[in-house]
Amino acid sequence: MNPFTYSSATAVEDAVRDNASHEGAAYIGGGTNILDLMKENVARPTHLVGLNKLPLTAIEPTPEGGLRLGALATNADTAWNEEVKRRYPLLNQAILAGASPQLRNMATNGGNLMQRTRCYYFYDTATPCNKREPGSGCGAIGGFNRIHAILGASEQCIATHPSDMCIALAALAATVRVSGPNGERAIPFEDFHRLPGNTPERDNNLEPGELITGLDLPAKGFEKNFSYLKLRDRNSYAFALVSVAAALELDGDTITDARLALGGVAHKPWRDQEAENLLKGQPATPETFARAAAKVVESAQGYGSNNFKIELARRAIVRALKQAAEGSQHASDVFLNSNP
Amino acid sequence: MSTTNYIGKPTSRVDGPAKVTGAATYAAEFHVPNMAYGWVVSSPIAKGRITKVHADEVLAIPGVLEVFSHENVPGLAWFDRNYKDDVAPGGSPFRPLHEDKIKFNQQPIALVVAETLELARYASSVLRIDYEEEAHETDIEAKRDEGFEPGRGKSGWMPPPPPRGNPDQAWEEAEHHIEHEYVHGAQHHNPMEMYGATVEWRGDKKLTVYDKTQGVVNVQNYLTKIFGLSKDDCRVINQYMGGGFGSGLRPQYSVFLAVLASLELKRSVRVTLTRQQMFSFGHRPHTLQYVKLGTNPDGTLAAIQHHALHETSQFEEYTENVVNWSGMLYQCENVKLGYQLAKLDVFTPQDMRAPGAATGSFALEVAMDEMAAAAGIDPIDFRIRNYAEEDQNAGKPFSSKRLRDCYHQGAAKFGWDQRNPQPRSMRKGNRLVGYGMAGGVWDATQKKAAAKATLTADGKLLVSSATADIGTGTYTIMTQIAAETLGLPLEAVTFKLGDTDMPEAPVQGGSWTAASVGSAVKSVCEAIGEKLLKLAQKMEGSPLKGASIDEVEFVNGQIRLRQDPDNAVVIRDVLQASGETKLETDTSATPNLLKQATHSMHSHNAVFVEVEVDEEFGTVHVTRVLNAVAAGRILNPKTARSQVLGSIVWGISMALMEETVMDHQFGRYMNHNYSEYHIPVQADINDIEVLFVEEEDDVVNPLGVKGVGEIGLLGVAAAITNAVYHATGKRVRDLPIYLDKLL
């Protein structure tokens, strides 16, 4: 860990200005990821801008009838917010499926979007990694890649984005609000994270110095028919091997609207609109679900230790859609419902 | 009837309050004045040579005191024997910072010492070191055909007994036979507390060393031999330990480096390791096992063959008893056992909870399940048909063995009769349900140990021994034994441990502490008792006059006549009347070899498991475990139960989660942290039940205890594997049972 300076901002403009005025500065929210990366010498910020005093912890209605989640609200406060539980139980379930209570108490919504991959090689400076050190090679391709991507990977990088929360946000089509040296902008969730391509060092489309200020959820919350299904190596405190956020709107047995996003399979939360289109207007049957699942994994590719994810993802999609159609999952303080 | 009867009663940890209030101080928490901090630099390559350490660059940073590496380490002891600790395996021990050679990945290659921890850590991150890399071999698969039989192993290791009967022919001719390979990867102990040492420089080469270790005496011997210190000048202390599991049996390089730096800088120094560095030393070795079993028409075993091959380092021959148990657990006339090592560019493996047996019982007990299925016999029935009435390896009867009762009582309590023998026949919704069982055997060992006792005029007893409490409950059971022996209230007894100024005790391992140190504590308290009786008899009008020690008992703070309990004197009065301020004595207890030579001494267990497996996802949930344990007399059912609970959790871990994954491209463990090296969390653990089938045994030791630190782990991974087979019809033979193995 290198020496660094620290300041704590109380206003968004100050935070952005402070960040811009230090070469190599970084923001710090809950610190549950960036501190680990600093200890491992993977992140070497010269200056940290503390965000926890920013007035961005509120969770409140938007004029459009949706809900705005402050970037500095903790993951725990967000999951247990009454409006989130009532209107966006899919988000509640996804957050509670992640990390541990202690981590969720510290982790912020902005930090969750920005958390970096858990690729073993990325964390270990003794091994090559194009994401950490562009051009050094990828240790995971041809190495131990059990937790790596099967969709949208590149020859440079096969890392996954590790978040659970973001999978629900992708399915719900949230909008990311940011503020930066060049002012404010809103980024549709699908355009926020990137595929690795030839620039695996870039996880997302945030410009240098930009600060996430909030997340806007649209009015539609799929509160009746949803499922967040997470498959992992232990029942808590483990990242998803494969996770599925499924949300349906039903008219009788007919699917009128559908959302489908996967975690643990790609460099970004993997929403598949083509598969969603295969669901819409169709009866909510196992056959329909299987067609959508087949579509999602159509272009999937394994890299050795993660080959199993292709079949696992296919099965998980079918199960999640089935659970969503049954309306068997509910918001709760304990993540139990969809734990297979 | 006596009321102060502590042995056998559930008693809460006497060290519990200190631990939960933070009053217990661990090795890396001792604050001494003017301390410097060392940070270990670990090798990023598996094999090669260091060509240059650019120490000058970091020494230029203000506050950096020294960079120790092979380039500047002073001449230390020369011979291997100086570096051999009390439990070292055969070979040439690793010497930190001794030479330019890199022998394993994450090898400590430099120690940066600075005024603050943060500075030492930063300086080590910018320290440039040049290497010449060489090709490494870390994959045991590549060494399958290069196994060799170890020479002299470490103490406690027994080469497999020679073959008996006609194992090859008997296997060929058996009515049913099976043969399979069983594998598990490397596993690391991962105690919660990281290794670390605080070395207090008391001037003039006098040191107090606070070190995380399972044996202060071992560390003292090691340090004094290497650094040429006298024992008086090198006191080693470790009163509490945040878990050991075998990782602290041998002195860790952290204490070596801290002492080195302290002596060179003439200053107090602390060195602690990171979680990642906890994967840089001993581990349960990656092991390949081959088992062949055959049965006769009556369901008895016609042949047992069990061969194991595991990794060791290039410099030491680590050995553990993997296959011997297979010649002892079941009655069989035709047995062949084989054991080999393969040298890899890794650090030497290290005993990890039930070393060897955890590995061997996994293979044997899964094979037994496969054999039972092939022969169409219920797995419990199969084991009972092949029950070993004597230890055929040794040709001796067991000192005690109630394994049969473990099978019967365990099966009844578990509800084994609800099991439909057909695989895939039981389900709950999406989940397939399976029942499995297995068991194991472990040594009951007593080692020489000493203890000291001091009884003061206020009626308080202090007992001490340089043993350890790695979380097992040593403090508590020793307090119970002392209170019981002298009939004192628990609160009047204090037990202290973990200090080389105390009477010598062996490292804490092998489940022998209760037997060894417990016997010493009993014996030293009996010696105090005899002294007390003599003094009591000198008291005016003593009702005990003329009574022999066997005619009195120590109960309720009194010495009284067994035959006539009303004739008693109060212990506190005895001391006061005698005018002595205290009674003090020390003794050591040694095993009664004469008695033991004619017996085989072992603990046994039988484990019953229920799993639910999601049919489509292969996720395994261990919904119920019952572990029936026969381990002699149980001193404290509460702490003993905790030991077995912990073992069961460990077994679940071994079966479903644990594996340190080596990337052979780099010869490096890649999941070297708590986030990716998985062990169970609360949500993975459901109902577990422990059943002690107590045994009376006056051969093992005067207390009749066999130890419970390890036996509980045996058979757990096998029982889960067997239950998964029963649930799914899929037989997994390589651990852990990740979900993808069941897809």
Ligand SMILES: Cc1cc2nc3c(=O)[nH]c(=O)nc-3n(C[C@H](O)[C@H](O)[C@H](O)COP(=O)(O)OP(=O)(O)OC[C@H]3O[C@@H](n4cnc5c(N)ncnc54)[C@H](O)[C@@H]3O)c2cc1C
């Ligand atoms: C052992 C472990 C297990 C975990 N398991 C899971 C899991 O199963 N599922 C899961 O989803 N997550 C898991 N997590 C990750 C956890 O959710 C994230 O670490 C957390 O959400 C990050 O939030 P934070 O506020 O602590 O971020 P920080 O660590 O403070 O920051 C992370 C990154 O975000 C940047 N940043 C922070 N806030 C902002 C902002 N407002 N604008 C712009 N940039 C910002 C920082 O500069 C930094 O680069 C786990 C973490 C650990 C350590």
Ligand code: SF4
């Ligand atoms: S997968 Fe990506 S993050 Fe992992 S080693 Fe390769 S380049 Fe680095």
